Amino acid sequence: MKRAKIISAVIMGGLLSIATGHASSIKIGFNVPLTGFAAADGTSALNGAELAVEQANAAGGINGDTIELIVYDDQASPKEAVPIAQKLIEKDEVVAAISGSYSGSTRAAAGIFQEAGVPYISAYAVHPDITRAGNYVFRTSFVGEVQGRAGAKLIGETLGAKRVVVITLKNDFGKSLAAGLKESASDYGITIVSEYEYGIKDRQFGPIVSKVKSDQPDAIYASGYFFTAGPLVSQLRAAGITVPIIGQEGYDSQKFIDIAGAAAEGTIITTSLNRDSESSETKDFIREFERKTGNKADMVAASAHTAVKVIVAAMRKVGATDKVALRNAIADTSVVAATGTISFNALGEVLKDVQVQIVKDGHWHEHSVISDSKLLAPPNQ
């Protein structure tokens, strides 16, 4: 009896190992903030990435093998991201990896993936140094400066506003946006009347609002994320300030409109996702994302979805065993994704159009598209 049990256990074990050994999966690493202050963006990014993986697997995976997303919570913190990168490389042996996280953690991890020769794509982190880690690191979103320059064109040319107040979120995201805006401001006849800074934990902007009102600008360029921008925009409007407010991809969430309410109407942002796009890729993403999560699609989800799609497309070309070939295939990417047509420059920075969106009747809608390849040229080295 006992012997029979042992034999059956051995057989069962053998069967199991055969079963798992047979259905081989291709692992893609994903570091993302699922707890802490950035958990909201992280959750959206993860949903976007998971959707892309599900879609790729439903379409046959990579030559019959399924893709598996290996997810770790990095709390948007560099000190978490470093061991996670090492774990993804050594323990999980991922073929490629994606950052669904902010700049601090992405920068820290990028060097480690570069050293190990594992292709790594930053889905939406903006710091310019990320891709400078080396030739295995790519970015599918705009560096902050590029988006800031697009903001200058939008304000000075499209909106014709000349006296601009800048309200800057004091982190790499806000600072690089402001730097880009100032760089191109004079080209579009913009004068920066004054600049104010705030911290990521601030939600009360009373003093800044009072001062902006006395500055009497033609437009306000305010960087931030939906959880800072929502309160900021609503407080600016409550004080009777009616000039255009220009934001960026950090605003890009339905949650911004929930927070700011009626005050959100007319807010214009530069971002990567066009809600009114005619592209079937984008339409399909927006529909499927809402079906999967019950939430409205946002920029981080679309960017993570795009990053997965880029890796999958490269794997379908060259397979998932040779990382050098995979890296080269990613560098040669030309893919239509939810955030537009993606290709990379020599540094691994994305080349694509900037989408301008405006809040109308409680939803994000198309305002215009900026496709000035000279203005939007990302750094090359």
Place this chain on the structure above:
Amino acid sequence: MLYLELFIQGFVQGSIYALIALGLTLVYGLLRILHVAHAALFTLGGYIGVIVTNATGSFTLAMVVAMLVVGFAGMLMYKLAYEPLLSKPPYVSLIASIALFIAAEEIFRIAFGPYGLSYQTPPLQGQIELFSDFYLKYAEILVMGLSVVLLSALAWLSMRTRTGVAWRATVTDPDMARAFGVKIQNVRYLNFFIGSSFAAAAGVLVALLNNLVEPTMGSVPSYKALAIIVLGGLGSIRGTLIAALLLGILESFGTIYIGHLLGRDAIAFAFLILVLMVRPQGLMGGKL
């Protein structure tokens, strides 16, 4: 005119600080515990405020429910986390408090989602024109008004009632108070109830001003309230109020005039360091 606006904005912010820091000072005065998890009760208040308002449409009901529920949650926190540690050195309860605070942030995230909650139709959004072209929202006026009302009620309670006398006696000399028949346990419960319900009121109001409650809403108050009670002189209620208002106003001007050098929090702590260099016992503290 801008100065007056900045002053009033600072006063609004200071009122919020006062409501939050008061509970902390009460707990420190009575038990010598640095109650970091107080900020989690502030966040809980915000969540209850938004959820009850959205469900019932009544902001008043939401405020009452939040203050009651969070008051009891504070008592529970004392009973479960601090009471068993009273015989241990103070840093043990400080560590427990920090742990409670971190755990609470994640519990909020798991229970209410990472995106935070907003009022569906935020109440009290009307405005009055205070002077030429300077508007205050009803919500901001309520912040100042409610702070004054709650703090006056507290002053009345502590100075004019038997409970208040028992309370002050316990703060001054617990053993003597016990010898005179004061039920120390009840004083401590009351202390946590009042401190926590004030934090809840602040949470509901901040949620209204920002139209947003997030799991991490308590992270700034968790340390800034500590700075305020140190600034005021640990355990001094009057000192806490003065420090809270002073800091609110200082931050208001600082954000505009030295904001590019020092962030809001840095201004607060730089001021704290300056004051402690001159008065190590804080603004209203007794001699060290």
